[in-house]
Structures are given as C-alpha cells and as structure tokens.
Amino acid sequence: MATEGGGKEMNEIKTQFTTREGLYKLLPHSEYSRPNRVPFNSQGSNPVRVSFVNLNDQSGNGDRLCFNVGRELYFYIYKGVRKRLIDKSRVTCVKWVPGSESLFLVAHSSGAMYLYNVEHTCGTAAPHYQLLKQGDSFAVHTCKSKSTRNPLLKWTVGEGALNEFAFSPDGKFLACVSQDGFLRVFGFDSVELHGSMKSYFGGLLCVCWSPDGKYLVTGGEDDLVTVWSFVDCRVIARGHGHKSWVSVVAFDPYTTSVEESDPMEFSGSDEDFQDLLHFGRDRANSTQSRLSKRNSTESRPVSVTYRFGSVGQDTQLCLWDLTEDILFPHQPLSRARTHTNVMNATSPPSGSTGNSVTTPGNSAPPPLPRSNSLPHSTVSSAGSKSNVADGAIASGVSKFATLSLHDRKDRHHEKDHKRNHSMGHISSKSSDKLNLVTKTKTDPAKTLGTPLCPRMEDVPLLEPLICKKIAHERLTVLIFLEDCIVTACQEGFICTWGRPGKVVSFNP
Structure with a gap:
C-alpha cells in the first residue's frame, strides 16, 4: 500500500495513480458537476423565492412550481402532497429485477423491501399483509387483497435500516446488507436464506457480487472491506485501507482475469493493457464456463485475479486484487514467480451448491506471496445452511413473487448514530434487541x-494496491467502465479516470 506523506501531501488531491497495468489519469475535460455551483458564503446565502401557478391542463396536473437557488431558476410540475401508505421511511435502494421490464425492488430504512410491478396499481388505503415465509431474521409477506395490487411482496430483513441490496449476475440470488451489520443472501425465487455474515463492527453499508457470482464484497462502518465466498458461505478475507466508513464497493470486470497459463507481467505499456482488456472481456462474457474448469479433474491450475475497488467517507479510492493465493490457500501453485512453498492440501470443492466445510491442518498457511495480502491463518469452519421450502410456500412464491419473472428482460446513510467509528474503537457491546418476526434469532x-x-x-488481511485521496468531500459513487473509472463525491463532482492506453482515444 502506498504510504501517505506528511502535512500538505496528505491533503493533496491526486489526479493520477499507477497500477500494474499502467497509469490511470483524471480527465479534466470530462469532469461533471452541478451547473454553476453557488460558492459558500459565510455572510449568508442568496434569498430563495417560490411561486405557484395553475394552468388549464386537461390531465389534471395544472399546478406548476417555480423557485430559485442563487442565480439558477427551477420549474417543476407540482403534484401536491401525497400520503405514503406503504412505507413512510426513506428509500435506500431501488433496482429492477434482472431480466424483467416490469418488476422492481425497493428497500427502505425501516428494514423492509417491497416488490412492485409497474403494470399494477397501488391501493387507496394502507395494504394488509399475510405471512408467506419466515426464517432466521427475515419474514416475507404477500399483500392481502381480492385483486393483485402493489406491493406484490414485502420482505422484512434484519434489524434497522436495509442499506443496500444487489442481485447476483444470474438474477437468482439477492444479497442484502443492513444496519445490524449482517450480510444475508437469499434465493430470490425460493425465498430461502442461503447464507449470512456479520461485520466486525457496526452496520454494513454496501455490497457487490463478483462478475461470476462466486464472491461478494461488503463495506461498512468497521472501515473494512470483507470478501465472502458464496459457495462456502464463509469470510475468506478482509481488507484494511480506509480510515472511515466504506461507502461503495464494486468489482472491475475489465481487469478481472481468468487464465489457463501463467499470468502475464504488466510493464505498463499499451500493448499489455490491450491484452489485459482482452482477458477481462473474455472473463466478463464467459466467466462461469471458464471458472468451471477449476472444478474439473485437470491437474493444471488456472490463475485467477479479481480486481475490485472501494471508496469511502475518508475521500479515498482504494483498488484491491483478490488472487488465488487468498481464494485457494491450500492449492499448489505452478507459477515460479511466487517463490512460495504451499502445503499439499486438497482445495475445497467449489462446484457444490451447498455449504462445504473447510478444515485446514493445525499449522498456519505459509506467508502469502503478494504484496497486497498479509498472512493469517485460514478460518477453520464454514457456515450456513439453506432451508428447504415446502411445496405450498414454493407455489405461493411462484404465484406472487415471480408473476413476470419468466419473461424478465447506490444511497446516503442518515446520520442517526455516531459517525466515523474505526477499527481501533471496536466495542464488544452489541444490541440485544431481537426481531419480533422471526422464529430463530441470532445474537x-x-x-x-x-x-x-x-x-x-483468523482470515487473511488484504492491503490495497493503491489508496489515494481523490476528493475533498466523502465519496459516494464508484463505477467501472471499459475505458474509464467514474467516481463522484458529496460535493457534487463527477470525475472520469481514463484507463491506461485509453486517455487519448476517450471521447467525453
């Protein structure tokens, strides 16, 4: 991890950074922001004026609202005040159901998620629900009405706000992170809990899937990024590089690679980078077929490298590499450049759909060869189990939750508790409140x-490849595109970082 300088250098905003594949550079001509931002004035802001007018509109929406912010004038259709009949708490995440043009899922700070269909209407009164499924710290209800109406389903997950959720690449599983610190992964159609994980401290704020759906990364109030294996249902690594809460985590599918031979060394040239992009695109387009070769009986190992990034309230961007040294700590490696003797233990089966248990020997695994990973002993047991749905519940879900699933085509956290808890201030005191809707409860x-x-x-500790301060305000967006990385901050700046070899040809 790059060391921080002292004084002035620590507060300097970086405009470029270098990784193995080359130089990433901020493109000044592609920086977006709020139009004509009004500078802060300690003497007082410009007055705001508001005006209403009613037009003769046959649609019934004739009210118009006009107001100013500084020298900017805004004009909107005014729809009046509407009661929130379904959920009065703030919305934390909204996403379309993968493969669907009509279904979308909405999460609230109340801890509830609602499944909607744009083709159905909402009632004029608050909906009544009936229990469809109940499990460990979650419950699913259907809307009790004579005709189909929104919401189709109500999920109550965990305790506290449901901060974010993400669908797996194949759309079959749903990962949720909550203010109670839990990651929970559900089968979306079966409404079954596949597995869960608890943060080291505080709530989890963000989650993302690897492009092949085999791993999840979370970030939160413990200042850590945590890597969780979907197959083994266990934590396989943590990453420490941020100095405050982690706001967004995201995988980079264009530098994530799966190779059947020795991975190439990067000199930073454009040719190497183009080769890297070729591997990344191959992986992104056929990840499961390529990674499935790990489950075959071939003795030749493959080289796996996942790249993911994170941004946080410390205004820093961190990039991380997750390599086979972490993913398969007991698998013999053929690459001579690792210069590491690893134990001849059998790697855990990665093709099973259940929860396999990994039981390493008494001795700790050898030091990890990568500079971005610190050695720790491997976690010795695994985890959770999936409940089996009975026929009645499965048919109920098929009726209500998947109405159109067969024709299927990121969030600011309220400051309702203390900010900026760090790893050094981890408290052993935990909330003893229990979820009233569950049968079994996890303390x-x-x-x-x-x-x-x-x-x-108990798990390997990753260090970031790079960790750079790129903004003055806390970062809220991180998106990986083929030719650039896009970040945004609370202040309203949206910045584009050109990838190596892409700066010249990039068109804003």
Missing part, C-alpha cells in the same frame, strides 16, 4: 470468533 454479541464473524487474525 450479534455471540458472533465474534464464529464463522459468521471470524476474528481479524
């Missing part, structure tokens, strides 16, 4: 040191 105070929440010394 958060008893999760530390278990497969749900391994101790820091």
Whole structure:
C-alpha cells in the first residue's frame, strides 16, 4: 500500500495513480458537476423565492412550481402532497429485477423491501399483509387483497435500516446488507436464506457480487472491506485501507482475469493493457464456463485475479486484487514467480451448491506471496445452511413473487448514530434487541470468533494496491467502465479516470 506523506501531501488531491497495468489519469475535460455551483458564503446565502401557478391542463396536473437557488431558476410540475401508505421511511435502494421490464425492488430504512410491478396499481388505503415465509431474521409477506395490487411482496430483513441490496449476475440470488451489520443472501425465487455474515463492527453499508457470482464484497462502518465466498458461505478475507466508513464497493470486470497459463507481467505499456482488456472481456462474457474448469479433474491450475475497488467517507479510492493465493490457500501453485512453498492440501470443492466445510491442518498457511495480502491463518469452519421450502410456500412464491419473472428482460446513510467509528474503537457491546418476526434469532454479541464473524487474525488481511485521496468531500459513487473509472463525491463532482492506453482515444 502506498504510504501517505506528511502535512500538505496528505491533503493533496491526486489526479493520477499507477497500477500494474499502467497509469490511470483524471480527465479534466470530462469532469461533471452541478451547473454553476453557488460558492459558500459565510455572510449568508442568496434569498430563495417560490411561486405557484395553475394552468388549464386537461390531465389534471395544472399546478406548476417555480423557485430559485442563487442565480439558477427551477420549474417543476407540482403534484401536491401525497400520503405514503406503504412505507413512510426513506428509500435506500431501488433496482429492477434482472431480466424483467416490469418488476422492481425497493428497500427502505425501516428494514423492509417491497416488490412492485409497474403494470399494477397501488391501493387507496394502507395494504394488509399475510405471512408467506419466515426464517432466521427475515419474514416475507404477500399483500392481502381480492385483486393483485402493489406491493406484490414485502420482505422484512434484519434489524434497522436495509442499506443496500444487489442481485447476483444470474438474477437468482439477492444479497442484502443492513444496519445490524449482517450480510444475508437469499434465493430470490425460493425465498430461502442461503447464507449470512456479520461485520466486525457496526452496520454494513454496501455490497457487490463478483462478475461470476462466486464472491461478494461488503463495506461498512468497521472501515473494512470483507470478501465472502458464496459457495462456502464463509469470510475468506478482509481488507484494511480506509480510515472511515466504506461507502461503495464494486468489482472491475475489465481487469478481472481468468487464465489457463501463467499470468502475464504488466510493464505498463499499451500493448499489455490491450491484452489485459482482452482477458477481462473474455472473463466478463464467459466467466462461469471458464471458472468451471477449476472444478474439473485437470491437474493444471488456472490463475485467477479479481480486481475490485472501494471508496469511502475518508475521500479515498482504494483498488484491491483478490488472487488465488487468498481464494485457494491450500492449492499448489505452478507459477515460479511466487517463490512460495504451499502445503499439499486438497482445495475445497467449489462446484457444490451447498455449504462445504473447510478444515485446514493445525499449522498456519505459509506467508502469502503478494504484496497486497498479509498472512493469517485460514478460518477453520464454514457456515450456513439453506432451508428447504415446502411445496405450498414454493407455489405461493411462484404465484406472487415471480408473476413476470419468466419473461424478465447506490444511497446516503442518515446520520442517526455516531459517525466515523474505526477499527481501533471496536466495542464488544452489541444490541440485544431481537426481531419480533422471526422464529430463530441470532445474537450479534455471540458472533465474534464464529464463522459468521471470524476474528481479524483468523482470515487473511488484504492491503490495497493503491489508496489515494481523490476528493475533498466523502465519496459516494464508484463505477467501472471499459475505458474509464467514474467516481463522484458529496460535493457534487463527477470525475472520469481514463484507463491506461485509453486517455487519448476517450471521447467525453
């Protein structure tokens, strides 16, 4: 990890950074922001004026609202005040159901998620629900009405705000992170809990899937990024590089690679970078078929490197590499450049759909060869299990939740609790509030040191490839595109970072 300088250098905003594949450079001509931002004036802001007018509109929406902010004038259709009949709390995440043109899912700070269909209407009164499915810290209800209406389903997940959710690449699974610190992964159609994980401290704020759906990365109030195996249902690594809450995590599908031979060394040239993009595109287009070769009986190992990034309230961008040294700590490696003797243990089966248990030997694994990973012993047990749905519930979900699933085609966290808790201030005190809608309850105070929440010394600790301050305000957006990386901050700046070899040909 790049070391921070002192004084002035620590507060300097970086405009470029270098990784193995080359130089990433901020494109000044592609910086977007709010139009004509009004500078801060300690003497007082310009007065704001508001004006209403009613037009003769046959649609019934004749009211117009006009107001100013500084020298900017805004004009909107005014629709009056509407009661929130479904959920009065703020919305934290909205996403379309993968493959669907009519279904979308909405999460609220109340801890509830609602499934809507744009082709159905909402009632004029608050909906009534009936229980469809109940499990460990979650419950699913259907809307009780004579005719189909929105919302189709109501999910109650965990305790506290549901900060973000993400669908798996194949659309079959749903990962949710909550203010209670839990990551929960559900089968979306079966409404079954596949597995879960607990943060080291505080709430989890963001989650993302690897492009092949085998791993998830979360970030939150413990200042850490946590890598969780979907197949083994366990934490396989943590990353420490941020100095405050992690706002967004995202995988980079264009530098994530799966190679059947020795991976290439990057000199930073455009030719190497074009080769890298070729591998990344191959992986993005046929990830599952390529990674499935790990499950075959071939003795030749493949080289796997996942690249993901994170941004946080510390205004820093971190890039991370997740390599086979972390993913398969007991698998013999053929690459001579690692210069590491690894134990001849059998790698855990990655093709199973259940929850396999990994039981390493008594000795700790050898030091990891990469500079961005620190050695720790591997977590020794695995985790969770999937409940089996009975026929009646499965048919109910098919009727209500998947109405159109067969024709299917990021969030600011309220400051309702103390900010900027860091790893050094981890408290053992946990909330003893239990979710009233569940049959079985998980006590958060008893999760530390278990497969749900391994101790820091029980899993490998990653260090970022780069960690750069790129803004003055907390970062809120991180998107990886083929030719650039896009970031945005609370102040309203949207910045584009050209990839190596792409700066000249990039068109804003």
